[in-house]
Amino acid sequence: MFSRMAPRGRSGLGRSLAELGLLLLAILVLLDGTVLSLEAATSSEIDTHEGKPGTHKNTSKKSFPVLGIKYDDVSVPFEISLWVLLASLMKLGFHLIPRLSNVVPESCLLISVGLLVGGILKLARDEVPPVLSDRIFFLCLLPPIILDAGYFLPIRPFVENIGTILMFAVVGTLWNAFFVGGLIYAVCQIAQDKYSEIDLSNIGILPCLLFGSIISAVDPVAVLAVFEEIHINELLHILVFGESLLNDAVTVVLYHLFEEFMESGSVSAVDAILGLVSFLIVALGGVLVGAFYGILAAFTSRFTSHTRVIEPLFVFLYSYMAYLSAEVFHLSGIMSLIACGAVMRPYVEANISHKSHTTIKYFLKMWSSVSETLIFIFLGVATVEGEHHWNWVFLTSTVVLCLVARVIGVVGLTYIINKFRIVKLTTKDQFIIAYGGLRGAIAFSLGFILHSEHKKIFLTAIITVIFFTVFVQGMTIKPLVELLAVKKKHEAKRSINEEIHTRFLDHLLTGIEDICGHYGHHHWKNKLNRFNKKYVKKILIAGDRSKEPQLIAFYHKLEMKNAIQMVESGGGSKLNSTFPSTVSMQNIQPKIHSPPSARPSERALPQLTKGREEEIRQILRTNLQKTRQRLQSYNRHTLVVDPDEEGFDDLILKKRRMMELDWKVCKTSSHKSSNAIYSQAYVKPGAENVPTIKIDLASPQSPDSVRLLDEVVQDQGLTMSLPSSSSRAYKTSGKDDGRDQQKLLRCLSDPGPDVDDDEDYDDDEPVPT
Amino acid sequence: MGSSRSSLRRVPDGQQLLQETGCEPERWFCLGLRSEDLEAELSENPIGDRIVGAFFQPGQETVDFPSFVRVLAHFRPTEKNRTRDGVQPEPANSRNRKLKFAFQLYDQDRDGKISRTELLQVLREMLGLQVTEEQLQSIAERAIQEADLDRDDAICFDKFRKSLEKVDIDHKMSVRFLE
Numbered sequence: 001m002f003s004r005m006a007p008r009g010r011s012g013l014g015r016s017l018a019e020l021g022l023l024l025l026a027i028l029v030l031l032d033g034t035v036l037s038l039e040a041a042t043s044s045e046i047d048t049h050e051g052k053p054g055t056h057k058n059t060s061k062k063s064f065p066v067l068g069i070k071y072d073d074v075s076v077p078f079e080i081s082l083w084v085l086l087a088s089l090m091k092l093g094f095h096l097i098p099r100l101s102n103v104v105p106e107s108c109l110l111i112s113v114g115l116l117v118g119g120i121l122k123l124a125r126d127e128v129p130p131v132l133s134d135r136i137f138f139l140c141l142l143p144p145i146i147l148d149a150g151y152f153l154p155i156r157p158f159v160e161n162i163g164t165i166l167m168f169a170v171v172g173t174l175w176n177a178f179f180v181g182g183l184i185y186a187v188c189q190i191a192q193d194k195y196s197e198i199d200l201s202n203i204g205i206l207p208c209l210l211f212g213s214i215i216s217a218v219d220p221v222a223v224l225a226v227f228e229e230i231h232i233n234e235l236l237h238i239l240v241f242g243e244s245l246l247n248d249a250v251t252v253v254l255y256h257l258f259e260e261f262m263e264s265g266s267v268s269a270v271d272a273i274l275g276l277v278s279f280l281i282v283a284l285g286g287v288l289v290g291a292f293y294g295i296l297a298a299f300t301s302r303f304t305s306h307t308r309v310i311e312p313l314f315v316f317l318y319s320y321m322a323y324l325s326a327e328v329f330h331l332s333g334i335m336s337l338i339a340c341g342a343v344m345r346p347y348v349e350a351n352i353s354h355k356s357h358t359t360i361k362y363f364l365k366m367w368s369s370v371s372e373t374l375i376f377i378f379l380g381v382a383t384v385e386g387e388h389h390w391n392w393v394f395l396t397s398t399v400v401l402c403l404v405a406r407v408i409g410v411v412g413l414t415y416i417i418n419k420f421r422i423v424k425l426t427t428k429d430q431f432i433i434a435y436g437g438l439r440g441a442i443a444f445s446l447g448f449i450l451h452s453e454h455k456k457i458f459l460t461a462i463i464t465v466i467f468f469t470v471f472v473q474g475m476t477i478k479p480l481v482e483l484l485a486v487k488k489k490h491e492a493k494r495s496i497n498e499e500i501h502t503r504f505l506d507h508l509l510t511g512i513e514d515i516c517g518h519y520g521h522h523h524w525k526n527k528l529n530r531f532n533k534k535y536v537k538k539i540l541i542a543g544d545r546s547k548e549p550q551l552i553a554f555y556h557k558l559e560m561k562n563a564i565q566m567v568e569s570g571g572g573s574k575l576n577s578t579f580p581s582t583v584s585m586q587n588i589q590p591k592i593h594s595p596p597s598a599r600p601s602e603r604a605l606p607q608l609t610k611g612r613e614e615e616i617r618q619i620l621r622t623n624l625q626k627t628r629q630r631l632q633s634y635n636r637h638t639l640v641v642d643p644d645e646e647g648f649d650d651l652i653l654k655k656r657r658m659m660e661l662d663w664k665v666c667k668t669s670s671h672k673s674s675n676a677i678y679s680q681a682y683v684k685p686g687a688e689n690v691p692t693i694k695i696d697l698a699s700p701q702s703p704d705s706v707r708l709l710d711e712v713v714q715d716q717g718l719t720m721s722l723p724s725s726s727s728r729a730y731k732t733s734g735k736d737d738g739r740d741q742q743k744l745l746r747c748l749s750d751p752g753p754d755v756d757d758d759e760d761y762d763d764d765e766p767v768p769t
Numbered sequence: 770m771g772s773s774r775s776s777l778r779r780v781p782d783g784q785q786l787l788q789e790t791g792c793e794p795e796r797w798f799c800l801g802l803r804s805e806d807l808e809a810e811l812s813e814n815p816i817g818d819r820i821v822g823a824f825f826q827p828g829q830e831t832v833d834f835p836s837f838v839r840v841l842a843h844f845r846p847t848e849k850n851r852t853r854d855g856v857q858p859e860p861a862n863s864r865n866r867k868l869k870f871a872f873q874l875y876d877q878d879r880d881g882k883i884s885r886t887e888l889l890q891v892l893r894e895m896l897g898l899q900v901t902e903e904q905l906q907s908i909a910e911r912a913i914q915e916a917d918l919d920r921d922d923a924i925c926f927d928k929f930r931k932s933l934e935k936v937d938i939d940h941k942m943s944v945r946f947l948e
Contacts, residue, residue, distance in 0.1 A: 160940070235937075422846045423940045496912050497924070497932035500888075503895060504816065505871060505941055511820040512844055513944055514811055520944055549899050555908050653914050 086117070087373040105474045107225040107376050111467070114380015122384055137445045138327070141375050144367035145221055146334050147319050149245065150341030151364060157238045160521075164417050164425075165239060168433070169246035172409045173216050177254055179405040181205075181212025184398060191393045203454050206262045211458050213254035214447055215402060215465055219440030220244040220334070221372055222466075226438060226474045233487040236429055240436040248334035248442075249283035255446060256330065262452070286332035290339025293322035297340070298347035298540040305542060311356035312363060315348060347540040350553070354560075375441045379466070382444070389457040398461045399468050402439075410434040428484050435477055438469045499554050566657065815894045819874050843870045846943040867942045868930050875929075882923035885913055 071078075090113050094101050100109070158165070185208035223244045227237055257275045261267050297318035304311050319340050326336035349357060410433050418424045425433075439462075447455070447462040481488075509522040811817035824832045824840050845862040860866070875883045875891055889909045896905065916928040 422943050422945060423937065495915050495932055496908065497916050497929075498935065500892070500895075500908075500912055501871070501929065501933055502936055502941075504875070504891065505936075507814055507816045507895065508820060508871060508874065509844075509942060509944070511811060511814045511817055512841070514814070515820070516841070516944055549896055551896060551908070552900055552904060555904075555911070558911075653911070656914060 083374065083377075084370060087370060087377055090377070091369070091373055103475070105226050105229055105470075105478075107222060107372075108471050108474055110373055110376035111380040111383075111470065114377035114382075115384055116380070117377065118381035118384030121381070134445045134449045137375070137378075137441065138333075139324075141371045141378075142221075142442070143320060143323050143333075143337060144364065144371045145224065145375075146245070146323075146337045147316075147341055148364040148368035149220060149224065149241070150338035151315075151319075151345055151360075153338065153342050154234070154238065155342060157234055158242055161235070161238060161242070163420065165242035165246060167413055167417055168239065168243040168410075170250055172243065172413055173218075173247040173250040174254075175409045175412075176216030176402075176405045177209065177213040177250075179212070179408070180216055180398070180401045181209035183401050184208045184212060184394075187393065187397045187401075191397075206258055206267075207452050207454055207458075210255070210258035210262065210450075210452070211461070213251060213258060214443050214450075214458075215398070215439060215462055216405070217247050217251040217439070217443060218244040218437045219442050220248075221375060221442070222438035222440030222470055222474070223436060225372060225376075226470075226477060227436065230478050230481050231489045232432065232481060233489055235423075236432050236436075236486070237489070239429075240433055245334060245338055246283075249279065249286060249332040251442075251446070252330070252332050253279040253282050259451075282330070282332050283335060285329065286326050286335035287339040289326045289329075289331060290322045290336035290341075291343045293318045293325070293336075294340040294343030295540070297344040298351075301344075301348045301351040302540060302542040304352065308353045308356055311352045312359045315344070315360055316363070318344070347537070350541045379441055379444060379463075382448075383463050383467075386459060386463075387456055388460045388463075390460065391457060394457060395461055395464045399465055402465055402469075406437045407434045410437075428486055431484070432477075432481070432486055435473055435480065438473060439466050440470065441466075496555060496558055499551060503551060562653070562657075815897065816874070816891070819877075819894075822877075823870070823874055840870075843867050844942060844944045846945060847939040862943070864938050865930075867938055868933065869926065871942070872926050872929050882921070882925050883929065884923045885909055888912060888924070 087110075090110060091106075094106060094109055182205075185203070185205050188203050188208065218240070220241065223241055227240065253275065257271075257278070261271065297314055300314050300318070301311060304314070319337060322340040323333045323337045326333040352360075410430050414425050414430050414433075443462050444459075444466060447459045450458060452458065506522060506525070509520075510526045513520045513523050811821065814820070824837060826836060829836075843862055843866055847862055847864065872883070873879070875887055877887060877890075889905060892905050892909055913922060913924065916924045916932060918928060919925070
């Protein structure tokens with residue numbers, strides 16, 4: 001492999017990189033596998049050794065142990081960390097090989113890795129630790145993913161399509177469960193496979209129905225993993241994803257119902273009715289529990305203005321408590337978590353600081369990403385581990401029946417739903433919805449905790465269906481989406497215009513509905529908004545912000561983002577190159593004695609003299625040009641913002657702002673003190689008593705102002721003063737005193753290929769990386 | 770359609786209205802116009818005046834039934850699969866017409882553009898007393914800057930339409946009742 005590198009030249013470099021990556025991957029897998037097995041081996045050795053030293057102690061004096069192995073104490077955390085490390089390294093590895101990750105969805109790759117690791121472990125030790133226990137799965141791995149989904153759930157499309165989603169989730173899952181369960185029972189009775197050792201006709205109707213209910217639920221983890229990569233339009237995404245979230249209630253009820261029936265042995269009509277009632281309780285109860293914790297979280301966040309550091313902790317803890325409390329009462333934990341996240345978000349975001357907001361976002365993304373990776377890997381490992389009973393009739397008929405049930409269900413339901421929808425679902429939409437019904441780890445875990453005698457064959461069948469849906473459907477859905485030319489997600493940023501006009505239309509439609517006398521969608525929404533504004537916001541949002549209308553909040557958010565981007569792309573470029581020479585805390589002198597030089601390094605001080613202003617002007621102009629140049633050669637890995645065609649408007653906006661600043665600085669620089677520069681930096685040219693928007697970085701949305709000048713004068717560390725006339729918008733609160741400029745930039749920027757940002761109350765979801 | 774023919778005769782220009790708006794106007798006689806409630810609701814609506822004003826043709830003091838129907842026809846749900854021959858005029862409830870209607874609500878002086886003052890007025894109505902004048906100015910400023918391509922300090926219909934392209938207008942600007 002390496003010998004071929006030389007003659008190929010440039011293309012060879014790319015290919016060798018890929019090969020290197022593959023090699024790395026293989027080595028990592030082997031390494032981790034062997035280390036794990038070694039540890040297991042050493043742990044067992046140590047166990048056996050434990051017995052012996054005790055007898056020796058009495059006889060001889062042991063010399064002081066300079067080096068020893070004490071694995072037992074740390075074995076559990078060690079192994080957990082090793083698994084997580086493996087998962088993360090795998091993820092890293094996949095993204096180094098772009099060709100692979102374009103064709104195969106990540107979930108498939110991860111399952112394959114899991115299979116590999118499981119195989120290695122099995123060979124090494126002949127017995128694999130049962131890693132995907134249901135407790136680990138349901139208590140540790142699933143909640144982060146669901147919380148991530150719930151917190152960033154795009155509320156507006158979700159609520160607009162709630163009827164459709166509920167139909168699919170409830171009726172669709174019921175249909176699937178009974179269809180698959182019933183027909184599998186029929187198949188078992190009919191099929192007489194002489195070669196299999198299992199007598200299929202032994203399987204009663206109730207176990208079959210139980211099996212059907214487990215296998216019929218669309219899995220949110222798998223759907224998220226696959227749909228995330230195909231960037232499908234918002235409607236379809238929210239339909240399939242919403243269905244996968246809400247069908248948890250149905251699954252929980254059906255599962256417990258059939259389990260109870262299996263124990264008691266007989267079913268009566270009363271039981272069926274009780275089942276229905278139980279469904280309502282499970283679903284509504286879950287939502288109520290979640291909403292309760294959400295309100296608590298929102299209320300708590302109202303008082304956290306002095307302890308900003310632990311704000312994210314409250315969000316996570318309350319959500320987890322919501323999940324656990326729901327699980328205690330056998331309510332739907334998933335629905336509770338979703339309700340909690342969705343309810344608390346608008347209020348919490350109005351209360352917490354910008355940094356906490358970023359922290360929450362990144363922690364959720366990180367945890368859910370790691371969880372997802374671990375789930376798929378463990379799925380692979382568990383596949384290798386378990387005993388499988390291969391019965392081709394059962395397996396193939398299960399897969400076929402699942403597909404058929406899904407298609408019939410979707411088509412039938414859409415026919416009914418379209419009678420009530422304003423925007424009908426087309427055939428293409430139906431196909432994608434049907435095809436996107438992936439099964440995943442939840443089905444596996446539910447199967448894992450079965451107490452039936454047919455557990456093994458059920459588990460095998462479940463795994464087969466999961467593999468089929470994830471591999472076959474997961475891999476082919478992307479080309480199919482391209483082939484069918486399904487509408488893709490529109491990546492444009494939200495503009496202030498859109499926001500204004502959307503609100504305008506809201507009011508317009510409310511008015512029209514009033515004229516028609518028809519209490520539609522907008523009417524109730526309006527009522528809810530008014531109630532929200534009048535009562536709820538006052539209680540749950542701290543201080544002034546409770547009265548801030550959403551449009552203003554949105555506007556401030558936009559302005560702040562703009563300011564940050566402007567500094568980073570415009571101002572940062574110049575400073576970064578000279579940064580090492582400029583700022584270190586010790587070198588800052590309050591006064592510049594040396595004459596202003598051409599080096600930008602000298603300029604990093606708050607007091608301005610005439611010569612300095614000239615330099616400032618110079619820098620602003622060059623930065624302006626530099627901004628344009630840099631932004632045109634955009635690359636997702638080097639810069640933060642992506643000005644595609646839609647971003648052109650943003651670009652123009654920024655450019656105008658820079659020019660205004662430049663103009664203003666020139667105008668006011670000569671005789672006023674440096675005070676003027678900061679406070680008037682964002683002034684419309686030529687106007688007196690002009691509006692200044694002062695933005696406080698301490699909050700994502702607040703119009704509170706920051707005592708900018710105090711900070712700069714007292715704080716010797718805060719040196720970026722120039723493009724700082726543009727960055728006045730985003731000086732951090734006092735906590736950042738003493739930090740140097742680069743750290744300031746870094747900590748305020750959102751690193752990484754963050755394609756889109758989350759929005760407030762109503763809107764678009766972020767694209768998770 | 771047989772029975773409705775007789776009722777169509779009752780409505781002046783009934784046949785023509787049917788052509789134009791695509792719906793049977795006599796059904797709309799039974800719209801529940803409860804005037805007291807309506808007044809209360811509309812007065813709470815920030816742009817209530819504009820909406821009411823949209824029904825009146827410029828210069829007219831009263832609304833007659835055809836104009837009423839014509840305005841409301843904009844809010845019928847769009848039918849996606851209708852085949853149109855080129856001869857028929859664009860139906861009232863097409864996406865374009867809906868947007869045009871909304872645009873006209875902004876653009877009171879009918880000059881085809883939303884000027885800064887018009888935008889400010891709308892913002893003032895929508896946000897009212899909750900914000901300061903300066904904040905309104907800044908928002909209007911930013912909105913114009915974002916949307917204004919030809920530097921005339923106003924938003925033209927094309928840009929208006931473009932900024933709403935992500936929004937599902939067919940869904941948003943339809944009242945199901947009016948099918």
